[in-house]
Amino acid sequence: MKNLADSSPTAADISVPTDDVSALDRWAEVVQSVRDDYLDENQHFPWIIGFSGGKDSTLVVHATFDALMSIPPSRRTRPVHMVSNDTLVESPVVIAHLDKVTKLIRQTAEDLGLPIIVARTMPNITQSFWVLLIGKGYPSPNQSMRWCTDRLKIQPTSEYIKRHISESGAAIVVLGVRRAESNTRQRSIDKHQNLRDSKLSLHSELPGAFIYRPIVNLSTDDVWEILGTYPAPWGGTHTDLFQLYRDAEGGECPVVLSKEEAPGCGTPNSRFGCWTCTVVEKDKSLQGFIDVGNHQYKPLVDFRDWLKEIRNKLEYRQAYRRNGRLSFDTNGKHIPGPFTIQTRKLILERLFKVQQEFGDSLITEKELDLIYQHWTAELQQEKGLADG
Template sequence: MSFFETNSLKDVHASIQEVYLSDKRPWVVGYSGGKDSTCALQLVWNALALLPAERRQKPVYVISSDTLVETPIIVRYIDKNLENIQKKSDEQGMPFIVQKVSPRVERSFWVNLIGRGYPAPSNKFRWCTERLKIEPANDFITQRVAEFGEVVVVLGVRSAESATRAQVIAMHKIKGTKLARHSSLLNAFVFAPIEAFTTDDVWNYLLQNKSPWNNDNRELVTMYRNAQAGECPLVVDKTTPSCGNSRFGCWVCTVVQQDKSMEAMVESGEEWLEPLLEYRDLLSSTQNPEKKFIYREFKRRNGQVSFNHANGKLVPGPYKLDFRKELLGKLLEIQKQVQAEAPIGEAPVLIHPAELHEIRRLWRSESGDWADSVPQIVKNILGIDLDWEIEDSVLYNTQDFSLLDRICKEHELPTELMVKLIGVEKASHGLKRRHNIHSQLSKVLNEEWRDLKTILADHGSDQTIDDIIEIEDEESSFAEEVSSGQLDLLNNAGANP
């Protein structure tokens, strides 16, 4: 049943005004650019605009979460709206303050996937949501709590979205008020002004009421129609539904088997986005259980080997460094291509310089990349230098690695072991106190350094070397798939590296 069959728009405005005027707690409105968050923000704006200026003193922060891997068209749309929101707020003396929030560089998608080797996210290992969405929004809310004591978070969530969503909203409700307790943040409360709206209510309101910041809501309708999509909400806790099926959101999302929204955008005339779709399909293909060990190490990031308790199978670790180099190179090639083909003013930055610097640091410090590959890859593809920091503590190069590798083989020692031990020594070189070096050396020595055949035999695994280490023909087949763009779209659970 439509909300407006028993309620009027005047009732909604009065409800919003009542909550706004009831205390001195500032508001934080989540804005994702989709229909629900747009509806909620527009209602809040129009309700507050009816109040005398002297009663609109409490700040209303409008925050939009940019994961840094959002679909470029959506990024352009949101940025334009955020700019207009702030401009109109200033002109009309409204209390809105726009703020875009993003993950810290060390938590970004590319730093985790290419830098640390995390596998493409899946339903069973969805490492991206908390790092890219929850943490940035919650950090901002926590800062406002520290500044003001308490805050009210205004979200465009609706009970009609799902039975689970309705249950969560009801469970956190504060009796006798229009607020709910935030599920994870102390001193943060949630207000959902469109909680009882149906989807039709949302669209009817947007199409019948002009945007106060001069956005054309019909453009939003067109975007939904072209993308055949829902929206990714501003995620502030683990109860907020994450993206799934058809949706606006991250163009790299591999939690879904098929990115219907991106495909629909390409089919509707945005052909310049097609390389992004192919790259997403490449990431998705690495979830194929039969090919996981082509791309991933057999050891975890902590240097240990794990087996699945249910079936005794070896659990793969992070992406191999060589494959991460391929991923970085292809990503930069795609960035160069789409920036050349994108409409004027829409050329996206797919990976930021700060992320490249952090990936370089991780490869050098954690993966033994003595060749210092990142600057070379960037130079070869983009033809630029990024003022790379010269690290006094890392003085080795490709020739040094070749020499060390030859010596280690002569003495039947794992080269990676010696690289890590030398890394521990270099990290503590020059320090007055080196009391921690022994524990660091011990940690490296306690990693799994036996060969894979010995490990499998000791564990009694029914897997063989051939099961784990794919033959060269399969590697070549993969390379042909990548070059032709004919990649499998398999969505199998990936393991935590």
């Protein structure tokens, strides 16, 4: 078997679309190419598709479905994992869509005998958004202290990939990234050139992982045209997806696999992020749903706005850091510590209220247990210090 890691980098080898080729012709090329790559015995490692439920990763799964259905069952020997991540504070609209689609995909793949394994990853519960914010008092994340992306998004998916790398020697991570998404995305794609004679590039942070981008050269218009033309191979149409984008005013929170890609998480372009995201100025996605009449999301948006608002108010924060020390920046300005225990209690009370108004669970029992444990440990420590 050819060792991909031994190949030296060369220029990207996927042709740039020309105007005389229609989107549907380009789609036929994508499906053919996915079929050829699936059957390529030189890189016979499992495929792991990062599925966010957004338009681009939906198209990648669609192409894989079409390609697999054109391959005789005896040659469908490579497992294809379709992995979605749930941050546990996922936008309720997105998670509902993800649940519905992944269920359909799982059932259809099973009925058709396709080697697709549908998986869901989640953060380690001790590192969840609520446990760190309400339990340990981490201030609501912002651009300079974005403690959430790595724990909620990168680590869970990376752990899944690493597990399969250790089982199979390597894994091919299939992503719906496209040059036309943004200049930043284009620069990042061009930086990671393909390995010689291959459409794969090395993952910058996961040894043994290769990146495969089957729709890298499709434009955004191509993606919509293809999704609007062809029915979803797992049944029905992609109408829900169109509706989702229309109501959320576009944008998506893509699968995030490395710190390098993380700037895309929690920016105005990633409107399908966590509903609690205080890194963005406004939650345009949920606001979009409220504007078209889904008023049940209003308490969530108000709560997020309040979390963002209290972040830098000194009365909500401890003077000391968690290590018991006072901290100052290079200009000598005091940097406050975590949220006080009183603030954390207030946040939890308000979260319970929002949960009641919203009518669905927003925090798990396990998270609550861990939160109370953190509070007890901290109060005991404080008492111990006070008693001398």
